[in-house]
Amino acid sequence: MSHDISEVRAERQSAASPASQVRFRATGFNPKANPVAAWGFFVAVIALWQLGSSTGVISELAMPSPVAVAKALWQLIVTGDLWLHLGASLQRLVGGWIMGTVAGLFVGFLVGMFSWARSPGVAFVSALFPIPKIALLPLFIIWFGIGEPSKFATIAFGVFFPTVINTFGGVDNVQRNLIRMGQSFDLPMWSVIRKIILPGALPTILSGFRISSSIAIILLIAAEMIGAQYGIGALILAAGNLYQTDQLIAGVVVLSLLGLCVSWLLGRLDRWLLAWR
Amino acid sequence: MRLQIKGICHSYDQVEALRDIDFGIEPGEVVALIGPSGCGKSTLLSIIGGLLAPTRGEILICDKATPEGCLNPLTYVFQDFALLPWRTVAGNISLVLEDHGLSKADRDARVAEVLEQTNLWDFRDAYPKQLSGGMKQRVGIARALAVRPAALLMDEPLSALDAQTRILLLDEFAALFARTGMTAVYVTHNLNEAVRLANRVVALRRRPGTIKEIHTIDIPIAERREGMPELIAHESALWNLIRDEAIAADKELENVA
Numbered sequence: 001m002s003h004d005i006s007e008v009r010a011e012r013q014s015a016a017s018p019a020s021q022v023r024f025r026a027t028g029f030n031p032k033a034n035p036v037a038a039w040g041f042f043v044a045v046i047a048l049w050q051l052g053s054s055t056g057v058i059s060e061l062a063m064p065s066p067v068a069v070a071k072a073l074w075q076l077i078v079t080g081d082l083w084l085h086l087g088a089s090l091q092r093l094v095g096g097w098i099m100g101t102v103a104g105l106f107v108g109f110l111v112g113m114f115s116w117a118r119s120p121g122v123a124f125v126s127a128l129f130p131i132p133k134i135a136l137l138p139l140f141i142i143w144f145g146i147g148e149p150s151k152f153a154t155i156a157f158g159v160f161f162p163t164v165i166n167t168f169g170g171v172d173n174v175q176r177n178l179i180r181m182g183q184s185f186d187l188p189m190w191s192v193i194r195k196i197i198l199p200g201a202l203p204t205i206l207s208g209f210r211i212s213s214s215i216a217i218i219l220l221i222a223a224e225m226i227g228a229q230y231g232i233g234a235l236i237l238a239a240g241n242l243y244q245t246d247q248l249i250a251g252v253v254v255l256s257l258l259g260l261c262v263s264w265l266l267g268r269l270d271r272w273l274l275a276w277r
Numbered sequence: 278m279r280l281q282i283k284g285i286c287h288s289y290d291q292v293e294a295l296r297d298i299d300f301g302i303e304p305g306e307v308v309a310l311i312g313p314s315g316c317g318k319s320t321l322l323s324i325i326g327g328l329l330a331p332t333r334g335e336i337l338i339c340d341k342a343t344p345e346g347c348l349n350p351l352t353y354v355f356q357d358f359a360l361l362p363w364r365t366v367a368g369n370i371s372l373v374l375e376d377h378g379l380s381k382a383d384r385d386a387r388v389a390e391v392l393e394q395t396n397l398w399d400f401r402d403a404y405p406k407q408l409s410g411g412m413k414q415r416v417g418i419a420r421a422l423a424v425r426p427a428a429l430l431m432d433e434p435l436s437a438l439d440a441q442t443r444i445l446l447l448d449e450f451a452a453l454f455a456r457t458g459m460t461a462v463y464v465t466h467n468l469n470e471a472v473r474l475a476n477r478v479v480a481l482r483r484r485p486g487t488i489k490e491i492h493t494i495d496i497p498i499a500e501r502r503e504g505m506p507e508l509i510a511h512e513s514a515l516w517n518l519i520r521d522e523a524i525a526a527d528k529e530l531e532n533v534a
Contacts, residue, residue, distance in 0.1 A: 180328055181359035185349050185373040185424065195372060199363045276363040276404055 064246040072246035073253060081235075086254065088230035089220060092148065093258075096155025097216045104160045104212070105205070108167020113197070125164050133158040133215075134222045141227065151223040158219040159212040166208025170201030203277070206270050213262045221255065232258070278340060278350060278427035278460050279304050280325065285334035287320055293485035294320050295331075300479060300491060302428070304340060305458040307498065309471035312481030312489075312519060313526035318464045319356075319432050321486070325462060326351050326430045343427040346387075348377045352426035356433040358413040360405040360420075367392065367401040370420045391419040411442035418453075428460035435470060444503070447473055455499035472511045473501055480518045483526040490518055 046066050052058035053065030060068070076082035111121035133154055140150040140157075174197050182192040224233025232251050239247035285298040295317040302308050310318045323329035325336050343350050360369050367388050374384045392398045395415045405413055414434055421429055434450075435443045451473055454461060465471055471478045478492040494511050501508060 175359075177355060177357055177359045178361060181353070181355060182372075184326060184328055184353040185420075186376075187373070188376055191376050195375075196361065199361070274363075276406075 061243070061245065064249055068246040069249045069253060072244075073250040076235075076247070076250060082254065085230050085232050085235045085251075086258075088228070088234075089224065089232045089258075092151050092155060092223070092231065093216055093220050096152045096220070097159050097213060099152060100156035100159025100216070101163050101209070101212065103156065104163025105167050107160075108164040108205075109171060109193075109197075111164065112168035112171025112201070113193070121164070121168070125161060129161040129165065133219055134226075137223055137226055146227050151220070151228065154223045155216050155219045158215045162208055162212045162215060163205075166204050166211070167201065170204030170208075171197055173204055174200030202273055206266070206273065209266055209269075210263070213266065214259070217255065217259060217262070278302075278338060278343065280428065280460075280462075281337040281339050282321075282325065283335050283337060285321065285324055285331050285336070287317070287324060287329070287332045295324075296485040296487050298334070298486070298488060300488065301339075302460060302462060304342070304460055306476045307454050307459075307461045307463060307474050309463045309465060309475035309478045310481065311465060311468065311471050311478055311515065312486060313483045313523040314466070315526060315529075316481040316483050316522070317486030318466075318481060321481075322430050322432050322462060322464050326353050328353070344425045347425045347427055348374065349424040350427040352421045352424055352429055354414075354417050354421050354429055354431040354434045356436055358405070358410075358417045358437075360413055360416055362405050365402050365404055366397055366408070366416050366419075369405070369416055370423050373420055373424055387423050391423045394422060395419040409442070410438045411446055414438060414446060415449075418449075426459070428462065431461060431463045433464050433466065436466070448503075450474055451498055451501060455497070468512045468515045471515065472508045473503070474498065478515060480515065483522045483529070489522070492518065 049058070049063075050066045053060060053063070053068075058065075064072070073082070076085075107117075107121060110117040111125075136157060137150065137154045140153045144150040144153055178196050178200060179192060182196045187195070220231070221233035221236070224231035225237045228234040232254055236248055236251040236255075239245070239251060280302040282298055282300050282302075285295055286293075287295040298321060300308075310321060312318055320329065324331045327336070338350070361372065364372060370388045370391060371384055374387055379387070388401075389398070392401055395418055397412070397415055397419055400408065400412060405416070408416070414437075417434070435446055438446065447470060453459070454474060461474075463471070463474055472494060476494060476498070478494065480489045480492060481487065482489045492511070492515060494508075496505075496507055
């Protein structure tokens with residue numbers, strides 16, 4: 001005997017438990033940026049640090065208070081010492097980074113595009129990349145003397161390898177079908193490189209700039225600590241030798257600000273060159 | 278443009294993809310290449326377009342007559358559109374005109390002309406990521422038309438699109454071929470597309486791809502309509518032609534998997 005469909009539905013409904021809402025399960029794994037929390041955390045750490053210094057929990061000799069650091073920084077500014085040190089550091093940083101980047105881009109493009117450069121290039125980079133570049137500073141001092149060229153060379157050498165790796169990685173990541181498209185329309189090789197490969201590799205190259213600029217700052221400070229009269233690294237080392245911890249931390253703060261400035265500049269460059277994304 | 282495909286053989290390492298492919302393409306003719314997956318349709322198109330060197334054989338251009346202002350006689354239309362994401366619609370089209378000594382005014386005029394032809398004028402400043410799949414393929418067509426080609430080489434141009442867009446673009450392709458009388462080689466796995474657009478359909482056997490039959494459709498492209506009994510009969514004949522090949526190719530793929 002066949003039941004009417006409405007009867008069957010009614011039977012099923014009465015047999016079922018009371019209706020409940022479907023539980024939303026897709027929570028988490030989606031972190032969002034919160035500028036207020038970022039600044040708040042920063043301010044809270046400084047406030048705690050100042051509190052610790054004021055109450056004597058943190059020894060002034062081991063770690064000067066934020067106020068003392070600010071005073072030391074102000075002193076460096078008004079005496080003009082900061083500009084002397086910062087100017088010397090910036091010169092080395094920019095010069096070394098540009099030399100390493102230009103050479104790295106050139107070699108990276110060769111390795112990325114030409115079979116004859118691929119195997120020797122990859123072997124060369126793999127063998128030399130893991131060497132801590134500061135270990136070569138004594139060698140560069142022998143080659144170029146204790147002056148500026150050895151510092152430029154150390155920074156350039158450190159910047160060169162990540163730039164090569166990111167450049168040829170970027171070239172490798174350019175979609176082959178875009179290159180084939182260019183070839184199918186008979187674009188000359190130089191046009192394929194300039195209009196397809198270079199813009200296609202740019203996102204990876206730019207992310208390589210972030211790594212290479214961090215490496216450049218590390219090598220700059222290390223090189224200045226080994227043999228320089230002026231420079232933020234020299235300032236920090238001299239302050240440490242004299243137990244002027246306020247000046248030492250002021251130098252570190254300048255480094256942090258320098259890193260932030262470089263990161264901001266690269267961010268702007270990113271936004272300008274990769275606006276299409 | 279008249280093309281002669283002569284004794285084309287191609288192997289990828291140890292895998293033989295194509296064997297002894299011989300046929301001609303007459304001026305104004307649309308030739309579809311069909312066959313089961315992996316039969317070498319796209320490989321053959323790449324060889325015809327000069328993007329892949331055959332292991333043996335040659336592609337001959339027998340009649341070098343090209344349309345006025347032709348910048349690239351054999352022009353590709355890609356399955357995945359191959360648009361530069363960092364260039365706008367107009368920029369993508371302009372790209373293929375930039376290295377041919379045209380003045381900027383001439384380039385802009387050609388870009389405007391093909392944008393109008395493909396109904397893309399309002400989207401000229403959009404980037405590819407802002408476009409639907411169908412619009413992207415329209416840009417691919419506009420880019421190909423901008424160089425005023427003698428022959429279009431179309432590699433499954435509708436296969437990456439949804440069914441509705443596919444129907445719309447299929448009508449546009451048919452109208453384009455009927456209007457311009459352009460020579461074209463059209464690779465597809467869709468028999469409906471083949472019978473709507475092609476004057477002749479080259480059916481390939483499964484790997485290594487060899488020609489099983491060249492099927493002629495004697496209805497003018499302009500007169501063909503979706504669901505025409507004659508076209509359905511041609512589609513059915515083509516399916517009978519490649520069904521066993523498709524089943525065998527599918528089994529081979531299953532075994533590989």
